[in-house]
Amino acid sequence: MKTMLSAILLATMACTAQAQVQKPPAYDAELAKSLGGNDNGMRKYVFVVLRTGPNKVPAGQERTEMFAGHMANIQRLANDRKLAYAGPLDGVDGARGIFIFAVESIDEAKALVATDPVIIKGEMVAEYHTHFGSAGLMMVNQIHSQISKPAAK
Numbered sequence: 001m002k003t004m005l006s007a008i009l010l011a012t013m014a015c016t017a018q019a020q021v022q023k024p025p026a027y028d029a030e031l032a033k034s035l036g037g038n039d040n041g042m043r044k045y046v047f048v049v050l051r052t053g054p055n056k057v058p059a060g061q062e063r064t065e066m067f068a069g070h071m072a073n074i075q076r077l078a079n080d081r082k083l084a085y086a087g088p089l090d091g092v093d094g095a096r097g098i099f100i101f102a103v104e105s106i107d108e109a110k111a112l113v114a115t116d117p118v119i120i121k122g123e124m125v126a127e128y129h130t131h132f133g134s135a136g137l138m139m140v141n142q143i144h145s146q147i148s149k150p151a152a153k
Contacts, residue, residue, distance in 0.1 A: 052124065055121060083101055084140060
């Protein structure tokens with residue numbers, strides 16, 4: 001009886017553990033295609049490091065407007081699905097931020113970066129690298145909008 005109860009208990013534990021292990025979602029060819037992914041779910045990007053530039057814009061209205069324009073430009077490029085990801089860096093060795101563009105070439109990324117007020121004013125300069133990574137990165141902006149609380153008005 002004790003052996004039978006032990007076997008039942010072990011079988012129950014095994015079934016419970018197996019039920020808790022979830023299978024990965026099935027491959028979704030349409031989703032991969034919509035994100036620009038290849039058969040392995042990968043795509044080409046251009047990775048940009050923004051570094052401190054030669055012209056520090058002093059504190060005041062011009063600097064405030066420049067950074068407001070920088071943020072608006074980031075939002076525009078994200079809305080156009082050209083910018084997959086952007087964010088600040090720690091400032092070490094002049095590294096101030098990154099952009100990851102969903103474009104085919106460095107020249108395309110340069111044209112997009114040239115629209116940014118921090119580049120136009122010389123507050124920052126850009127360094128460009130090609131990158132091959134997960135097409136899933138294209139979902140970051142959509143997911144972020146779902147987890148970011150709207151600003152109070």
